[in-house]
Amino acid sequence: MLSQVGLDDITPIAIGAGILGTGGGGNPYLGSLHLRQLIKEYGPQTTINPYDLADDAKVVIVGGIGAPTVSIEKLSEGTEMLRAIRLLEKHLREQFDAIVIAEIGGSNSMNPMIAGLQAGIPTIDSDSMGRAFPEIQMSSFLFNDDVRVAPFAMTDARGTNVVVPQTTSDKWAERIARNLVVSMGARGALADTVMTGAQVKEYGIHYTLTLAHALGRQVMQSQKDGDDVPQVIADMLEGRLLLRGKIVDVERRTTKGFARGTVTINSHSGSDQLKIELQNEFLIAYMNGEAIVTVPDLICIVTEETGEPVTTELLRYGTRVAVMGVPAPEKLKTAQALDVVGPKAFGYDEVFKPLPGGVIGKELF
């Protein structure tokens, strides 16, 4: 397990997090530049095994919220997450002992280290998704009766600080936070889901930072060795390489208030066609008309040659890609979890058909 994150660990984590982002979650590039500066100033960030937490430790989830397209333009002020942590501490009149990762997929992979270095507390090697999801209630910490999103704190670059002490449900917390972030210029920081160490141990998807790091390192090594990078990624995640081919169509539409799309990829031989339904992430993959991977299992698209993640915003006609299906962590597959992160929660009529096996959430490295 990764015990700290230093300068050399940033790029591997960014690569691994990009792959686990399943097309969404935002690009970790800008966050990795910020983290690099902080590590140069303060030294490496300590990461801890969730099982080493005291049962009564106070922990909080910290991350960014908003539109990735805005975040590449309106760069952070830099202390947004720290301010959100302090605000929530003041509201609760207690101090947090450690930070939990909101989502390992995409840009929120860097944020818990940035916030941890600034606040002087460690980052726990555990997250709420093992991938990327679009909404706050899609969190493994919440599929139970004792942990809630609220109270939560939000801040923006201008210096706005907001505390929401209570909401009627986690879905309402998502709605309130989403509207707040639009008012904040589509970019803000969020500290939420206050928990104890015991709750993290029970509900978290563990060792995902270590997994992203190991995955990224392996990709870099395979690129150097000239190996078949997509196959290496699929093997490492116990996933299935679905197809290698070219993007032949990208269709986008707005239905029921959701930006949706379909990307069509033809295999090089021309014999197979994969259609992937996407919203902010890739959600359902149909091979020649049959659903073969369904959310919450991960659908990852990478460039065929170098295995670089291809996000929904980078989908372009003609790009040569490899597509893989990766088994979701077990904690996303329970009946209660599937109500929130299964195909129906995203508006699809498919039934979740889990891929066998899976390594996300297990201690392997």
Added chain:
Amino acid sequence: MKIGIDVGGTNTDAVLMDGRTVVAWTKSPTTSDVTSGIISALKTIIADANLDVAQVDGVMIGTTHFTNAVVERKHLQPTACIRLGLPATVCLPPMVDWPDDLREEIGGHYYLAHGGHEFDGREISPFNEEEIRQIAQQIKDQGITAIAISSVFSPVNTIFETQTADIVREVIPDANITLSSEIGRIGLLERENAAIMNSCLRELAGRTVNGFKNALAEMNITAPFFISQNDGTLMNADFAAEYPVLTFASGPTNSMRGAAFLSGLKDAIVVDVGGTTTDVGVLQNGFPRVAALAVDIGGVRTNFRMPDTYSIGLGGGSLVERDPIKVGPRSVGYEITEKALVFGGDILTATDILVATGKADVGDAAKVASVGKDFASQVEAEIMDMTTIAVDRMKTSATPVPVVVVGGGSILIQKDIPGSSELIKPSHFSVANAIGAAIAQVGGECDRIFSLAEMSRDEALDQAKKEASDRAIAAGATPESIEIVDVEEVPLAYLPGNATRIMVKAVGDLKGS
């Protein structure tokens, strides 16, 4: 009549065109001063065509000179960057992700100020005139005159950048200022990077464009001249002196546009075989398909839309090894006319192989008699394999597509490439990039975020198209020739309210062409 000139790292090519007909063409070595190479190329085509220079309506020049300056860290001016957006953006200051040597080369000076906009046009913080005046004074005190100005969401609203420029000019009258909104799209660091590179290249650009002017004056050519830019459209010479970064990708773009023109095809694969490398690209609707990922220039991230090309180490000068058979990536390059066997040298090159198979006729065929026909056929098969794989990588479907072969090393490709519907080797293939420059149009772009809560999608698209068209007309296009060549819509993820980023490109014919 029009003259197209391509100033490459190795050769300066020139063509004289009458309408759609190539009247004369030449290839001559690029000289270190650039000017004398152009003059020598001009002299050749003028003599060959027995041309009265008064008949020239326009001269179009494509050049990789400015790209090379950044890559080689040469001729760069010390530059300061002023960024507006406080309190946002502090954590990643300007040039944060530049290679250290390049940042040091231009001094690494930056200043953060208040201002900037949100995606929906609200101000992040009010503009502070006094703050800008103080920054301008500090820049002046350091003796810096090259200045780049960036402001958050300036593609949505340019007002803060222009206000800042006005104040800086009051303090530093001879300031050379680049506004990020004039050259880039959404993505602050990338757009700002381009603005800084532009400012640090201005001095060189001024000198180079003057050199072009002097070359034309020396030949008594008084017609207006233009420089080709990244997307294959033209800018007038004075504009190019102001915006050198806009030429960064013009080389591959021109050769692909030239291939489209010469073949008459709008959709095809273009294989550009040079002396050392072969670049394979895709024509879509007459324009190069652009790359999806961020592009590095000399180690600096930009978001220019560069042609999506795939390069392999295969060219006319590629070295051929016998056992096992291997072609390239090492090459004799521009020295091919001295070192290749057929030219009396002692190095076996790809060009020698094609002469040995009897398929090409350059130099002295007797000098490759010892190569052996069987061996030559095997090497030719290897060359075809390399090309076939590269073409297949770039194809968008298994359906066979036409392949257009251009460039000085085109003799390497003598047979149909598997997966192609036909192989077209147009006349004048070796000067396709100069032709691409000669036939270029002028264009305009719009890249903005529209809120579809306030207007319908069609209204937003119409508005974006109008903005792009207006910019093309301002750049010199005739209104009746305007065509929308690219429309891209990207809904903003994780954001309600149907905000959508719309990018539109319009092109049109230059007045008087």
